[in-house]
Amino acid sequence: MAAEVAEAEAADGQCRLRRFSCELGLLSRPDGSAAFLQGDTSVLAGLYGPAEAKISKELPDRAALDVLLRPKVGLPGVLERSREQLLQQTCEAVVLGVLHPRTAISLVLQVLSDAGSLLSCCLNAACMALLDAGLPLSALFCGVTCALQPDGAILLDPTARQEQEARAVLTFAIASAERKVLMVTTKGSCSVQEMQQCLAAAQRAADTIFQFYRDSVRRRYSKC
Amino acid sequence: MEGKHLVKIGCYLAPFEGKIDFTEQYFFSSGSITTADGSALVKLGNTTVICGVKAELAAPAADSANKGYIVPNVELPSLCAERFRSGPPGEEAQAASQFIADVIENSQMIVKEDLCIANGKLAWVLYCDIICLDYDGNLLDASVFALLAALKNVQLPSVTINEETGLSEVNLKQKNPLIIRKHPVATSFAIFDDTLLIVDPTAEEEDLATGTVTIVTDEEGRLCSVHKPGGSPLTGAKLQDCITRAITRHKEVKKLIDKVIKSITPK
Numbered sequence: 001m002a003a004e005v006a007e008a009e010a011a012d013g014q015c016r017l018r019r020f021s022c023e024l025g026l027l028s029r030p031d032g033s034a035a036f037l038q039g040d041t042s043v044l045a046g047l048y049g050p051a052e053a054k055i056s057k058e059l060p061d062r063a064a065l066d067v068l069l070r071p072k073v074g075l076p077g078v079l080e081r082s083r084e085q086l087l088q089q090t091c092e093a094v095v096l097g098v099l100h101p102r103t104a105i106s107l108v109l110q111v112l113s114d115a116g117s118l119l120s121c122c123l124n125a126a127c128m129a130l131l132d133a134g135l136p137l138s139a140l141f142c143g144v145t146c147a148l149q150p151d152g153a154i155l156l157d158p159t160a161r162q163e164q165e166a167r168a169v170l171t172f173a174i175a176s177a178e179r180k181v182l183m184v185t186t187k188g189s190c191s192v193q194e195m196q197q198c199l200a201a202a203q204r205a206a207d208t209i210f211q212f213y214r215d216s217v218r219r220r221y222s223k224c
Numbered sequence: 225m226e227g228k229h230l231v232k233i234g235c236y237l238a239p240f241e242g243k244i245d246f247t248e249q250y251f252f253s254s255g256s257i258t259t260a261d262g263s264a265l266v267k268l269g270n271t272t273v274i275c276g277v278k279a280e281l282a283a284p285a286a287d288s289a290n291k292g293y294i295v296p297n298v299e300l301p302s303l304c305a306e307r308f309r310s311g312p313p314g315e316e317a318q319a320a321s322q323f324i325a326d327v328i329e330n331s332q333m334i335v336k337e338d339l340c341i342a343n344g345k346l347a348w349v350l351y352c353d354i355i356c357l358d359y360d361g362n363l364l365d366a367s368v369f370a371l372l373a374a375l376k377n378v379q380l381p382s383v384t385i386n387e388e389t390g391l392s393e394v395n396l397k398q399k400n401p402l403i404i405r406k407h408p409v410a411t412s413f414a415i416f417d418d419t420l421l422i423v424d425p426t427a428e429e430e431d432l433a434t435g436t437v438t439i440v441t442d443e444e445g446r447l448c449s450v451h452k453p454g455g456s457p458l459t460g461a462k463l464q465d466c467i468t469r470a471i472t473r474h475k476e477v478k479k480l481i482d483k484v485i486k487s488i489t490p491k
Contacts, residue, residue: 081315082322089454093435139457168330173454180457184437184450189330191446192467199460 017157017205018117022124022216024132030108032133036125038157040115043122045129049105057104062097065105069122072111083119087126090173090183096136105135116160117145119171119185124209131217140176141183142209144202145169148190154201170198174206250477252369252484254377262378262402266370269426270360275370276353277378281392284340284347292339292347296324298354298367305359305427316363323451324354324367327440331408331448334375338403341383346392348380361427364438364451368410369477376485378402408448409477411470412438415456423469437463439470443478 018039027033030046050063057064067088069080076084091107107129109122123143130137147158147166155162163169168188175182181199190198249269257263260276267273284291298320302310313321328334339348352374354367379399383392414425414433421437422429430436435455440448447467452458458466 078318078322078325081318085315085319086453089435091454093454093456170450175457177457178459180459181452181463182457183454184452184463186447186450187326187330189332189442189446189448192464192471195447195450195467196460196464199463203460 017208018159020209020212022128022212024128024216024220030129030133032129032131032135034125034128034132035112036121036128038117038121038124039159040113041117041121042112043118043125044110044112045122045125046108046110047105047129047133047135048108049133049135050100050103051106053102053104058102059097061101063095063100063103063105065092065095065097065107067091067126068106068108070108070110072114083122086119086183086185087122090123090141091126091130093182094137094139094141094175095130096138099136114160116158116163117143117171119143120145120157120173123171123173123183128213128216131213132220138177140210140213141173142176142206142213143171143173144205144209145171146198146202148188148194148198152194154194154198156201156205168194170195170202172199172202174203176206176210179203179206250480252373252480254373254484260374261380262374262376264370264373264377266366266373267358268362268366268369268424270358271356271362271366271426272358273354273356273363273366273370275355275367275374277374278351278353279378279380280349280351281341281346281383281394282349284344288336289344290340291336293349294325294328294334294336294339294352295349296328296352296354296371297321298324298356298363300356300359300363304356308359319453320354320363320367323364323438323449324352324371327368327408327410327449328371331406331440331442333372333404333406333408333442334402335405341392342385346383346385350375350378359427361425361430362412365410365412365424368408368440369481372404372407372409373481373484375402375404376481406442406448407478407481408440408442409470409474410438410440410449411466411473412436413466413469415458417456421462421466423473437466439467441467441470441474443474445471 021037023035032047035044067084069084120143147155148168168190170186173183251267254264257276261279262277265274300308300317381396382398414422415435438451
């Protein structure tokens, strides 16, 4: 299948997102695959499912979703396990698993390069892979990372260097329906107002990302 | 807490308006493990978690010569609930361990520089083992509570480095408590279809819930961690409600800890 590349350069007032790029359907074996690039961070996602589940893992009323996150170097450790749990519960909240009971949906993510905002890139790649596989979803989601700098300024989609210098790094998964919060994880401490400001900035940035999703999918299917 | 609540009377839920002290169901004792440098046993309703802290000496890492180490580990043995099988740590235990490590790092409750004895040569390593004995939901709150209580109970012997031999000398008779800068308290909520939020859920409530949120606050009202691992979506306003509730609960839990610590004389 021809792979389509769509690019978007987003500017959201003062908060800029890096250059986005996405390729859908690039792998031939998985049912859905996507490679998502945010600046220099890139993640490759492959989705298999709904497929037959192992008897020990199958759920009687819905699909069992599991996520595997493989780092660029080394074996997966406790940090990857913790991220897998975040991704799994986020995907489970949007996938209409009740339409496919006693099946297994496996999402495998491979980190190709990490230059900051890795978790939000994984979230975006996961959503694109779900779209490419054609799974029924109740809403789309996107990942946005915010870094709070020592002087209080909010930076969206920070690079690795900006993340290290920041006082706090917050990652949000925002759902497309009413921009509700699907997932939050924070690193470092911040005040309640600062968290609310980051959330508002993330919700604004989500509009740009969802528009980018629409454009990618439109381009992919316009040529078929 | 003031307001309208549903109170369990037998198997019925009755509306109740007034003040409920959540901490009436909480039990905590410290110093129960005599072989550990610090320990605490915490019961939140039926959920029982014990935390033991062992201190060892090690050389600091090359790139951070003035920092010690804190190594938390959460274990969910097959004793605590039927669904945990014996063997390597499962996903929930590993995710909980990562969460505790993040809370220690984000809240800066123990500053690693305080654990350094001699720059580049000797530092303390604190192994914090958190073991769940009875799993009835709300593991994260109980673990953070147990960890805080155990660290407050830790007495470290004073260590000096002999100038001539270069070896460390440990004086077990002279002990100092750890310097704990912040007191983080975790509050977990179970979400039901993004309308109902239940604080401090039991295992039954967690199984039926469509999502969970855990908020860790410190005594200044700052957020050390907002942990919402997926689950049904929440609006910003609902999230703010959770944060406000968490800040109020922090005060109540802190009062309980202070009351118990004051009544214990250090050994």
